[in-house]
Amino acid sequence: MILACHNIEKSFGEEVIVRDGSFHIEDHEKAALVGSNGAGKSTILKMIVGELPLDGGSVTLAKGRTLGYLAQHQDLTGGNTIYEEVKTAKAQIIAIEREIRQIEEELPSLQGDALTERLNTYHRLTEQFERENGYAYESEITGVLKGLGFGEEDFSKAVDTLSGGQKTRVSLGKLLLTRPDVLLLDEPTNHLDLNSISWLETYLLNYPGAVLIVSHDRYFLNRVVTKVVEIEQGKLTTYMGNYSAYAEKKKQVREARLKEYMNQQLEIRHQEAVIEKLRSFNREKSIKRAESREKMLDKMERIEKPAELKTDIHLTLEPSCVSGNDVLSVEHLSKAFPDQTLFTDVSFDIRRGEHVAVIGDNGTGKTTLLKILNDVLPADSGSFTLGANVHVGYYDQEHHVLHMEKTVFEEISDDYPDLTGTQIRNMLAAFLFTGDDVFKRIGDLSGGERGRVSLAKLMLSEANFLILDEPTNHLDIASKEILENALNNYTGTVLYVSHDRYFINQTATRILELVNHTFVNYIGNYDYYLEKREELTAAYASSSSAPASAKTGKAAPAETVSEAKLSWQEQKEAQARERKRQNDLKKTEDLITSLEERDAQIDELMATEEVYTNSVKCQELAKEKADIAARLEELYEKWEELA
Template structure:
């Protein structure tokens, strides 16, 4: 065991954030802390790092163990270049290397005992240098920087010129290079693109130390962690397994708790009715019996009612008007900023009812595409056409659609004057803003709270074409799941940019990958994209070392040949139907085989095999099952 938290308590005023939190992390273990926004996850990390004092309890770190921590918005501040800043982590190794070079020079002029002593020191130092990976520290540093999304030409950039997200990535790189025995990470994927997140997953999986992560990225958690510590109403519960295992076990646990609570409530109600009836007889014996039951009832340890699942965001997005079949057509779209060309000659179209995700590395122009379609900025070349009766609802990750000086109530009331005060309050309550919260100013809200206000406005807009820019940023896991369900039930059309792979997997019917200044189309979710990425990228977005003429030919083919695209779409639709039919057949076979086994078990019961009528009925059902199974086996074989 490398880290232990025992009976941690923490309150801020009247709000009790952590209550008797106890868990531990083993050496090399990868664990996650999950919970809704405000559950106390970051507070717990700060207590572990001794940046915040617990009201009660104790944090114990294994003797001699080192610990590293990356806070949620931590960034470096320095006049160094990116490369120089990461070299700071390797100061000891660099000093050791310089000492070795110095000893080599000294030995040229030494002899006898002096030379022997220097050689002995040299061998000890070189062994330590090798043990600390000294011969490969430069390649290690370069690998971390590239893994976190920095190109080699960016290594010489000054830290002072970087964006906040880039500075956070530098801070993460320094932490990973320092290789402590246990790493604490608070939302490490927030400023990483998909490739960098995938690299970080691999790095952490192979990391020889322990890792404790706070994250809302469920795909990331599924890949990395083997233990989940859930904070709920201040209390901690430990679940073994990854995020999916946790979610499944959590649902089972909650069902069991709800069932136990309902049974107890039923028993209490029954006892109360019996007591009331006994008292109504108004006889000495009956009153004594009632009093005896009352004492027993008072001794029952009352179970708390499990928290309702419907107390989070409830999105119901219904288009007021149905759009035409063709929702959006983009032709020959290009955009540059100065010498930086984001994309050129983009061509794609979206049909009614599609859920399309645009993915790609940071800086490739995904958000720019959304802004062009929403007429926030203009394209350098090309055009886009909206279909008949298309009404856009736009969710901006920077929340430019919000007015900082307004209160939440005013933000809704001014845009939707027809709503009553009660309707406005009910809408905001659905997004967790209750009581006096509605009179807070937008400028005083956190990023996650602003996101919820923007989503509330989107819900009220009744648009039939939703354009969403990173809609899951700052949302906790429960809120993400509710948004996913809402989008899956939404009958309109959705185009969104997201780095949340789990969210994409749950909601996208098509993916557009912005790579190599062009778009590559995948008709499926994120898992399908991973399966086909290498194949389709090599065809439609070859690497820069491919001949220019070949690049041009492929570009022309991909942009103009809609027949090929339609053919692929039909083939993939057929394959999805085959898979669905196969699953249905297998489910039916399993159900019938289970029933057939049940009949066999029933026929062994004396009460059944002595009942002629029952036996005949079961034999008849068994024959029908055999006939159905024979037909299903044939269907299954043909589908396979």
């Protein structure tokens, strides 16, 4: 055991964060700390590292072990470049290297005991330098920075000029390079693109120390952790397994607990009815028996009712009218900024009912595409056309549709006057606004809270084409599941940008990946994308097939057609042909099996006395056997072609 929290307690005024909570982390173990927004996950991490005092209990770290902590928000200053800032994580190695070089300069001028002493120091330091992989520390720094999404052209940027998300990535890189015995990570996948998240997963899986992660990224948790510690209503509960195992066990435990609670409530009501009846007899013996039962009832250990699940709220999202079959057609679209080409000469179509996820690295142009489709930004060239009867609902990360002076409740009720107060509160509760939260001014909300209000409004909009930019940002897991269920039951069309792979897997029927200035189409969910990524990227968006103008950063001429141009129809037809081939192959195999079985039956029949003594029957079976042989010859050839 490397880290243990024993009977920890923490409250802020009357709000209890954790009461009598205990869990432990083993050496090399990868664990998650989960719970709804505001449950106290970040508070527990701060208590472990000593940033917040405990009200009770203890936190124990194994002797001689080190802790490393990544908070959600970082404020890096000091004038260093990104590379210089991350390099400070290797200060000890650099100091050893500096001393080694200094000794090398001194050695030619030393003699006798002084030479012997410096040589001994030199050998000790070089051994330590090698043991701590000192010769590779610069490549390790470069590898971590690139893994976290920084290109070499970013290394010289000053950290003072970076966004909050970029500073968090720099801090994460520094922390990983210090290699503490226990890593405490608070939402480490925020601000990372899909490739960086995948890199971090692999890094943590191979990390020699222990890791405790706070995250709402279910796909990430499924891949990395083997233990889940849940905080709910001030209680800590440990489940073994990854996130999916935890979710299943929690569901079973909750159902069992709810059943116990309901049975006990029935028993309580039954006893109360019996007591009331006994008292109504108004006799000494019946009153004594009633009193005896009351004492038993008072001594009964009451089972606490399990917390209500937000997933019990079922939101319906339904378009007001049906659009035409062709919802969106994009033709030869290009967009570039003075220092960067985003995409060049791309074309694709979206049909009614499709749920299309747009994915790609940070800065490749995903959000820009959505802004072009909503006339927020102009394209450099090309065009797009909305189909007949298409009504767009747009969720953007800037939340331009909100009124800063209104309360959260007024923002919904003014736009949807037909909704009752209960309906509005249910909708807002699904997006984490409960109690007096609904009366907060929009202008006083954080960016994440405004995003949740925008999403709630969009769910009520009755649009038949939803365009969503990172809709799951700032949502806890329960709210994500509510949104997933609503989208999966939605009969309209959806186009969204997301880095949430679990969400994509649950809701997408098709994926567009923005890579090498073009889009590659995958007709399937995220698992299908992973299976086909290398094959289709090489075929449709290899760097060698990108237009020359894209390589130089200039916009392509209108008459230049990219070899990597997306052809949705071609890929769909190719996949249809593949399904037909597979079906034909199976039918052929089944027919071959059937005929071979019949051929064997004929051989058995012709060996029986009643058949070989009957010349007419023998001729019939011999003819059938010959026909089977001829048919099998054809089928074998067909099978070879199909296979």
